[in-house]
Amino acid sequence: MARLLFLGKLADLAGGAEREVAAGPLDQVLAALEPDLALALLDERVRTALNGELVGERALVLGEDDELAFLPPVSGG
Amino acid sequence: MARLLFLGKLADLAGGAEREVAAGPLDQVLAALEPDLALALLDERVRTALNGELVGERALVLGEDDELAFLPPVSGG
Amino acid sequence: MAADVRLCTAAFDHAAELERFARAHQQAGGVVSFLGQVRADGAVEALELQHYAPLTLPGMEALGAAVLARWPLDGLLILHRSGAMLPGDPIVLVAAAARHRRDAFAAADYAMDHLKSESWFWKREKAGGTWRWVEPRAEDYADKARWG
Amino acid sequence: MAADVRLCTAAFDHAAELERFARAHQQAGGVVSFLGQVRADGAVEALELQHYAPLTLPGMEALGAAVLARWPLDGLLILHRSGAMLPGDPIVLVAAAARHRRDAFAAADYAMDHLKSESWFWKREKAGGTWRWVEPRAEDYADKARWG
Numbered sequence: 001m002a003r004l005l006f007l008g009k010l011a012d013l014a015g016g017a018e019r020e021v022a023a024g025p026l027d028q029v030l031a032a033l034e035p036d037l038a039l040a041l042l043d044e045r046v047r048t049a050l051n052g053e054l055v056g057e058r059a060l061v062l063g064e065d066d067e068l069a070f071l072p073p074v075s076g077g
Numbered sequence: 078m079a080r081l082l083f084l085g086k087l088a089d090l091a092g093g094a095e096r097e098v099a100a101g102p103l104d105q106v107l108a109a110l111e112p113d114l115a116l117a118l119l120d121e122r123v124r125t126a127l128n129g130e131l132v133g134e135r136a137l138v139l140g141e142d143d144e145l146a147f148l149p150p151v152s153g154g
Numbered sequence: 155m156a157a158d159v160r161l162c163t164a165a166f167d168h169a170a171e172l173e174r175f176a177r178a179h180q181q182a183g184g185v186v187s188f189l190g191q192v193r194a195d196g197a198v199e200a201l202e203l204q205h206y207a208p209l210t211l212p213g214m215e216a217l218g219a220a221v222l223a224r225w226p227l228d229g230l231l232i233l234h235r236s237g238a239m240l241p242g243d244p245i246v247l248v249a250a251a252a253r254h255r256r257d258a259f260a261a262a263d264y265a266m267d268h269l270k271s272e273s274w275f276w277k278r279e280k281a282g283g284t285w286r287w288v289e290p291r292a293e294d295y296a297d298k299a300r301w302g
Numbered sequence: 303m304a305a306d307v308r309l310c311t312a313a314f315d316h317a318a319e320l321e322r323f324a325r326a327h328q329q330a331g332g333v334v335s336f337l338g339q340v341r342a343d344g345a346v347e348a349l350e351l352q353h354y355a356p357l358t359l360p361g362m363e364a365l366g367a368a369v370l371a372r373w374p375l376d377g378l379l380i381l382h383r384s385g386a387m388l389p390g391d392p393i394v395l396v397a398a399a400a401r402h403r404r405d406a407f408a409a410a411d412y413a414m415d416h417l418k419s420e421s422w423f424w425k426r427e428k429a430g431g432t433w434r435w436v437e438p439r440a441e442d443y444a445d446k447a448r449w450g
Contacts, residue, residue: 008276009287052208075288076275077246085424086435129356152436153423154394173317180342180390187335194328242328
């Protein structure tokens with residue numbers, strides 16, 4: 001299994017801050033999610049971090065125990 | 078008598094922060110001072126305040142109990 | 155000299171932090187600080203900041219290093235809260251100590267612009283009993299763009 | 303809202319003043335402050351600021367009013383020492399509280415530039431046992447000129 005993390009408002013949409021998913025290609029992982037959540041995750045302003053490192057590439061394959069975080073636009077300070 | 082006040086480095090030059098002088102036209106008052114002090118007081122960067130109010134005019138006549146302050150360029154903060 | 159950069163998960167005492175910072179950098183003539191606090195304007199009942207541990211503090215540390223590389227400072231402090239806050243609570247404190255006043259102003263200003271628009275925080279506010287995620291403002295990006 | 307402007311003839315506690323100011327203006331999201339302190343760099347042994355009572359505080363008050371007229375602030379604090387000081391002692395504290403960060407930065411920056419170049423203070427420093435009057439620097443006038 002792999003883990004998806006949802007930051008900020010994405011957690012509201014996902015109904016939780018994280019979710020266990022089957023390992024495998026990211027496009028297959030997303031296709032198995034609720035369509036509105038998958039669409040929000042694909043927003044070009046949403047950045048991703050794989051195991052704590054930012055990744056620009058979306059053509060990922062999630063391995064066992066991988067953690068992929070979805071990071072919407074920030075609003076700090 | 079009138080009083081001259083010397084601020085900042087002018088006090089060092091005058092040997093004191095203030096000096097009693099005979100009332101009368103300012104040019105006569107200055108003429109009675111040490112020449113190097115008079116010269117320093119006439120520097121165009123030195124502003125003057127008569128009885129606490131800034132005055133632009135140097136053609137003053139000092140009356141009894143008048144206080145004329147000589148204000149060299151400031152250096153605060 | 156390294157920046158003092160901290161991600162605070164509990165309330166911090168901004169006055170004590172600034173006092174300590176100014177005392178530690180008495181060779182600097184000037185200290186500029188920015189304090190951001192939860193507005194006590196009656197509208198917002200609570201505020202929550204979320205962070206992402208693997209990125210947030212490292213990002214703040216990189217910002218600190220960038221600021222130190224850009225201006226000749228004697229000291230730099232960057233504190234940022236995460237977690238739940240109430241009106242009046244400090245959110246962020248940035249302080250820059252420098253020999254020259256203009257450097258301290260520019261450094262603090264730059265650090266705030268970049269914390270606002272680039273740091274890995276997500277903010278939501280509670281108003282009228284309802285939580286709402288705060289979207290980044292165009293103004294925040296424009297502020298950052300001033301620095302080229 | 304009037305500015306809190308004070309000419310201090312004895313040491314002031316800058317951290318306590320800023321704490322009080324921030325607390326009094328919790329409706330403002332941001333507080334920018336500038337603290338100027340006597341540099342403890344080993345060179346200067348003491349510093350003395352002289353003021354001229356009929357002009358100095360009224361001039362600071364006029365500056366406070368000008369800053370409030372120029373930026374939408376929630377609060378403005380201007381404290382300036384006169385008298386004898388030692389290394390590490392606070393000389394000046396300016397703080398601006400505003401809803402918008404940029405206003406607070408600009409207001410504090412402007413107030414400092416004008417305090418430096420326009421306020422009725424004369425400064426001398428003691429170094430190597432000798433007192434020396436500090437001349438205004440061209441830089442100070444240039445800083446002020448930025449504001450048009």
